[in-house]
Amino acid sequence: MDLALLRTFVAVHRAGSFTRAAGLLGLSQPAVTGQIRTLERQLGRPLFLRTARGVVPTTVGDELAHKTAPHLDALVEIAETGLDSRSALRTLHLAGPPEFTALRALPALTALVAQGLAVRCAFGSAEELFEGLSVGHYDLAIATARPRGRLLATTPLCDEEHVLVAAPRWAARLGGPAVLQIKGVSALEALPVVEVHESLPLVTRYWSTVFDARPVTAGTIIAPDLRAVLACVAEGAGLGVLPRYLCMDALDTGQVVALLNPPVPPLRTYFLVVRTGALALPHIARAHEWLLRAAVDW
Numbered sequence: 001m002d003l004a005l006l007r008t009f010v011a012v013h014r015a016g017s018f019t020r021a022a023g024l025l026g027l028s029q030p031a032v033t034g035q036i037r038t039l040e041r042q043l044g045r046p047l048f049l050r051t052a053r054g055v056v057p058t059t060v061g062d063e064l065a066h067k068t069a070p071h072l073d074a075l076v077e078i079a080e081t082g083l084d085s086r087s088a089l090r091t092l093h094l095a096g097p098p099e100f101t102a103l104r105a106l107p108a109l110t111a112l113v114a115q116g117l118a119v120r121c122a123f124g125s126a127e128e129l130f131e132g133l134s135v136g137h138y139d140l141a142i143a144t145a146r147p148r149g150r151l152l153a154t155t156p157l158c159d160e161e162h163v164l165v166a167a168p169r170w171a172a173r174l175g176g177p178a179v180l181q182i183k184g185v186s187a188l189e190a191l192p193v194v195e196v197h198e199s200l201p202l203v204t205r206y207w208s209t210v211f212d213a214r215p216v217t218a219g220t221i222i223a224p225d226l227r228a229v230l231a232c233v234a235e236g237a238g239l240g241v242l243p244r245y246l247c248m249d250a251l252d253t254g255q256v257v258a259l260l261n262p263p264v265p266p267l268r269t270y271f272l273v274v275r276t277g278a279l280a281l282p283h284i285a286r287a288h289e290w291l292l293r294a295a296v297d298w
Contacts (some may be wrong), residue, residue: 003075003115006068008035009047011064012238013161014151014275015135017054024136062150070280076172091118095132096142099226099246100160100270105142108285108294117283133275138228141285142291153279155272155288158295160243162206162252162266164259166191171257180259185211188259190218192238202241209266230256243268245298270295 011021012032022032040047047061057065095284096105101121109119122138129141133152146154170191174180180187185207193203193215200215207215220238223229226246233240234255250256272288277286 002039003072005039005042005073006036007060008032010065010069010072011136012036012048012055013057013069016056016151020054020135022149030039041230056149066150066276069275069277073277073281088291090281091120092283092287093120093137093139094123094141094287095122095124095129095138097144099100099144100243103246104298105291105293112286112290117287130273133273136275139278139281140287141272143271143273144268146271152273152277153276157200157270157272157291158298159267159269160245160298162202162241163244163247164206164210164239165233165251165256166239166259167234168254168257169236170211170239171259174259177258177260185213188239189216191217193217194223194225194232194238194240195219196222196226196229198222203239205268206241206266209264210260210262219290241266285293291296 007189008025008027011025012018013171015024018029018032018036022029025032036047043060043064045060046058047064048055049058092109094101094105097132101123101170106119106121111116113119122132124132126143126147129138129143130147130152132138132145133141142157174187174191193200195201195203198219200219203215207213211231219231223231223232229240230242230247230250232238233242234250239259244251247256251258272291273290274284279288
């Protein structure tokens with residue numbers, strides 16, 4: 001079987017589209033379509049079903065991708081790094097949410113960087129990360145959602161606890177966690193809110209989990225970076241919901257105060273996501289394993 005046909009097949013399987021696969025391979029769309037038809041004729045079975053948004057693999061297509069993709073990736077690894085066992089690790093293209101990637105993932109990978117790994121980092125939403133992985137822009141992504149389908153493989157990394165915080169003066173006005181526990185959500189409705197988006201995603205999730213209610217307040221400051229939210233909350237701009245890892249030092253130094261200590265705090269899970277079969281590549285597998293080890297202490 002022609003390896004070029006298999007390479008095109010894997011590209012289409014990962015991209016979910018003849019057009020996107022053609023762009024990745026530097027081919028025309030008719031050329032990609034023709035190669036897939038040739039491979040289907042050789043196998044005597046359809047490999048993809050066309051949809052309004054692209055193509056989806058048949059059961060035979062998924063099975064072929066599962067069997068061939070790791071070996072094709074390994075051949076690319078050999079071609080790019082050579083057969084010299086002393087050659088340096090390849091470049092890892094990592095993507096994830098900006099705060100967690102900057103404060104957790106990148107510091108954890110510095111030991112591998114010292115051993116020769118090069119890292120290129122990008123930030124984005126879960127949808128952007130999954131799209132980038134699918135078309136080969138990224139090798140490894142950190143996301144707070146699981147992708148659908150079998151194109152991408154997911155491993156739970158760690159859980160983060162969310163904390164409702166405010167500057168000490170706001171906490172004093174509310175009477176502290178004990179009083180707030182009695183007054184409930186109504187005591188918080190007059191407070192300004194600092195959030196990452198107009199939809200108040202973190203505050204809404206906290207309210208739903210802890211109070212079984214929706215927030216009725218509007219955002220006072222909206223900044224798409226949790227580090228900016230922390231800085232504004234510490235200056236007294238209003239309350240915010242932040243992951244504990246991000247505000248731990250501010251809590252310890254008294255810059256911000258936890259307004260509540262619920263018995264079951266809201267949690268959010270982070271996942272490591274790769275293309276199916278990509279862990280056959282040593283530099284991706286090592287980074288993946290390294291992050292899982294580091295997450296034990298997070």
